[in-house]
Amino acid sequence: MGFHTYPVERAAELEDASRYRFCSREELLGLLALDGTETVVDLGSGTGFYTDDVAPFAERVHAVDLQEEMHDLYREKGLPGNVTPVTADVADLPLGDGECDAAVTTMTYHEFYGEAALSELRRVLRSGGRLVVVDWSRAGTGDEGPPREERYDLESATAQLEEAGFSIEYSTERPETFALRASTD
Template sequence: MGFHTFPIDRADALRDASRYRYCSREELLEGLPTDGDVTVADLGSGTGFYTDDVAPYVGRCYAVDVQEAMHERYREEGVPSTVELVTAAVDSLPFADDELDGAFSTMTHHEYASEAAFAELARVIRPGGRLVTVDWSADGDGEDGPSVDERFSAETAVDQLESAGFSIQSARERPETFHLIARR
């Protein structure tokens, strides 16, 4: 596994509604706190495809991406008023301890997976807060997404999160992806 980013010249693919076959808006929202004035973060937000789905249900949604160019593309689409763009890596988030009620990651876990990133998530997500992770599975066939050797299995992702102090509330494997809901 190694750090990489999604190519900006392919950013239009991140706005493709066919992505919902891997993670629907409803499936994402089911695991997140969406009641009242909660604060969540989209980890690896890209051009804001899933950020836009979550933003109407929370008080504040941080769109976190390491590439400022992705934020520029998101601005072109129009950023909702409840969204704040944050250029940062997951292993060095500019949030206070326990600031987030929740966070979510769609198809980016494999890009930031490290002990430092998981420790940082445990630092910024408040006790009882939730983390929803949907990513490409090492058990998939690799027809879509990154090559299989860049992916983690659901079992490995569970182990990574548990080692960082999260408890797994739900773990589902699908043909090409996995879906985890963890609580800090």
């Protein structure tokens, strides 16, 4: 398990559209490169702020979050028809082997990273499956987002994912966040 879990008391902040300055819908969709046939798992979906952006471009989305209250808020907002809320830890996913074509996670990798979580992620992704990670970077200022000491930088995240058997296809680090796309063999 990674660092602190985002508190449900601050869930409203997840719906603030100014968050797109850290990762836009277009960047996320460009990295995912979906063709509409995929089963996608969103790891740490929260209130579904970014899940809503991905859902129209996927066949099906499993929105995974530890906190049932986050799913309650997403239900209140309105779940897209192809999104299924799943209350689970990334390290113990109630999904079948190779069930997912792609996985996405926004601003949450630092909360769930651990060898067990990455091994579980590999299990549920099919061979040739894609993983897109956008998260706060330790190389950032820390003026917004979690404290810098709770973040990973791109170099560490790359090493962790390669250790878990992912191949990094693309990565970039910006003032406050990093983004990467990885794939399984």
